[in-house]
Amino acid sequence: MASEASGNTTGTSDSKSTTFVLGSRKSELAKIQTNIVVDHLKKKFPPYNFETKFNETEGDKNQSQALFLLGGKALWTRGLEELLASGEVDMLVHSLKDVPTKLDDQFMIGAILEREDSVDSLVMKESLLNTYTTLDKLPKGSRIGTSSVRRVAQLKHRFKDLVFKDVRGNLNTRLRKLDATGLDDAYDALILAKAGLVRLGWSNRATEDLGPPHFYHAVSQGALAVEIRSKDASRLSELCEALTHQKTQWMCLAERAMLEELEGGCSVPVGVHTELTDVKEGEEILKSGERKLTGAELKITGCVTSLDGTTQIVKWLKEPVDSAEAARGLGQKLGVDLKSSGADKILQEIQADREKRAGEARSEEEKAKIEAAIGTPSS
Numbered sequence: 001m002a003s004e005a006s007g008n009t010t011g012t013s014d015s016k017s018t019t020f021v022l023g024s025r026k027s028e029l030a031k032i033q034t035n036i037v038v039d040h041l042k043k044k045f046p047p048y049n050f051e052t053k054f055n056e057t058e059g060d061k062n063q064s065q066a067l068f069l070l071g072g073k074a075l076w077t078r079g080l081e082e083l084l085a086s087g088e089v090d091m092l093v094h095s096l097k098d099v100p101t102k103l104d105d106q107f108m109i110g111a112i113l114e115r116e117d118s119v120d121s122l123v124m125k126e127s128l129l130n131t132y133t134t135l136d137k138l139p140k141g142s143r144i145g146t147s148s149v150r151r152v153a154q155l156k157h158r159f160k161d162l163v164f165k166d167v168r169g170n171l172n173t174r175l176r177k178l179d180a181t182g183l184d185d186a187y188d189a190l191i192l193a194k195a196g197l198v199r200l201g202w203s204n205r206a207t208e209d210l211g212p213p214h215f216y217h218a219v220s221q222g223a224l225a226v227e228i229r230s231k232d233a234s235r236l237s238e239l240c241e242a243l244t245h246q247k248t249q250w251m252c253l254a255e256r257a258m259l260e261e262l263e264g265g266c267s268v269p270v271g272v273h274t275e276l277t278d279v280k281e282g283e284e285i286l287k288s289g290e291r292k293l294t295g296a297e298l299k300i301t302g303c304v305t306s307l308d309g310t311t312q313i314v315k316w317l318k319e320p321v322d323s324a325e326a327a328r329g330l331g332q333k334l335g336v337d338l339k340s341s342g343a344d345k346i347l348q349e350i351q352a353d354r355e356k357r358a359g360e361a362r363s364e365e366e367k368a369k370i371e372a373a374i375g376t377p378s379s
C-alpha cells in the first residue's frame with residue numbers, strides 16, 4: 001500500500017508529501033520519455049510528488065569519436081547512474097535498448113513499460129519527399145545517415161549500392177542535418193527508430209517501415225525502462241508494478257537474454273523481432289509478483305549480420321511461455337542456436353576488427369600528442 005512506498009519526505013510546506021525524483025538525459029526525446037513515466041505515476045499515485053532532473057551523458061558530450069571507442073553501450077547510462085548512486089534521483093528513465101545487458105549489482109531494472117512501435121523507419125530528406133519514399137527506389141549512391149552497425153550491416157545485405165555516412169547528435173540535430181541544403185547537404189535519408197519519431201510527434205516523416213523478413217530492429221527498441229537502486233526494490237515495488245507492462249517485459253527480457261548470449265561485451269549487429277500471442281491475464285499472482293499470463297506463445301526471431309553485409313544468419317523459435325524466466329530461457333536458447341549456426345564466426349570477426357581499429361586509433365592519438373608537443377610545421 002501507499003505507506004510502503006515512502007520516498008523523500010519533504011516537510012517544508014504546510015502538508016508533508018512524498019517526493020520521487022526521476023532522472024534522464026537532457027535531449028528532448030529523453031525529457032518526453034521521462035514525462036511519459038511521470039504522467040503514468042501521477043495518474044496512479046495522486047498523493048505523491050514527482051520531480052525530474054536531466055543530465056548530460058558521455059554519449060551526449062562526445063559526438064565526434066567513433067561510438068565503438070567510447071566504451072560501448074554504457075555511454076548513455078553512465079553518468080546518470082552516478083545520480084542514482086548518490087541519491088539525487090530515485091529512478092532513471094531510459095530507452096531500454098540503450099541499457100547494457102549487465103548492470104552493476106547496486107542497480108536494477110525496476111520496470112519495463114508498454115512498447116511503442118519497435119520498427120526502424122526510413123526518413124527522407126524533405127526536398128526529396130516527392131521523389132522517393134522507399135529504399136528500393138533510391139538511386140545508386142544515395143547517402144544514408146546512420147551510425148548503427150546493425151542498420152548498416154542489414155542494409156548492405158539487402159542493397160548493394162547505398163552509401164553510409166555517420167550521423168550523430170540527438171534526433172532534432174539529425175533531422176536538421178538531413179534537411180540541410182547547399183554546402184551542408186550531406187544525406188538523402190536517415191534510418192531512425194520509429195518510436196523516437198512517434199514520441200517527438202514526427203511520425204509523419206517516416207515513409208517506410210523496415211521490418212521482417214529483411215530488417216530486424218535493435219533488442220528492446222521502442223520500450224522504456226526505469227532503473228532503480230537494488231536496495232530500493234521493495235520500497236519502490238508499488239510504483240514499479242504500476243509502470244510495468246508484462247507483455248512488453250517478457251518480450252524484452254527474451255530479447256535481452258538472446259543478446260547477452262551473443263555479445264562478447266561489445267555492441268554487435270544483432271537484430272530481433274518478437275511476437276507474444278494470445279495472452280490472457282489471469283487473476284493468479286505468481287511468487288515473483290507477476291500476474292500469471294496464460295496461453296502465451298512467444299515467437300522470437302534473431303538476426304546476426306557480418307559488418308560488410310555478406311553473411312546474415314536468421315533463426316527463430318516459438319514456444320509457450322508462462323513466466324518471465326521462461327521468456328528469458330527461450331531468448332537465451334535462440335542465442336545459442338544462432339551461435340552454432342554461424343553467428344559465432346561473425347561475432348569473432350567483429351571482435352578482431354574492433355581490436356585492430358582501437359589499436360590504430362590509439363596510435364593516431366599518440367601521434368597527435370607527439371605532434372602537438374613538438375609543433376607541426378604547418379600550423
Ligand SMILES: NCc1[nH]cc(CCC(=O)O)c1CC(=O)O
Nearest residue numbers: 095097192193195196221222223
Ligand atoms: N540509439 C539512440 C536511441 N535510443 C533510443 C532511440 C529511440 C527510442 C527507442 O528505441 O525506444 C534512439 C534513436 C534511434 O535509434 O533512432
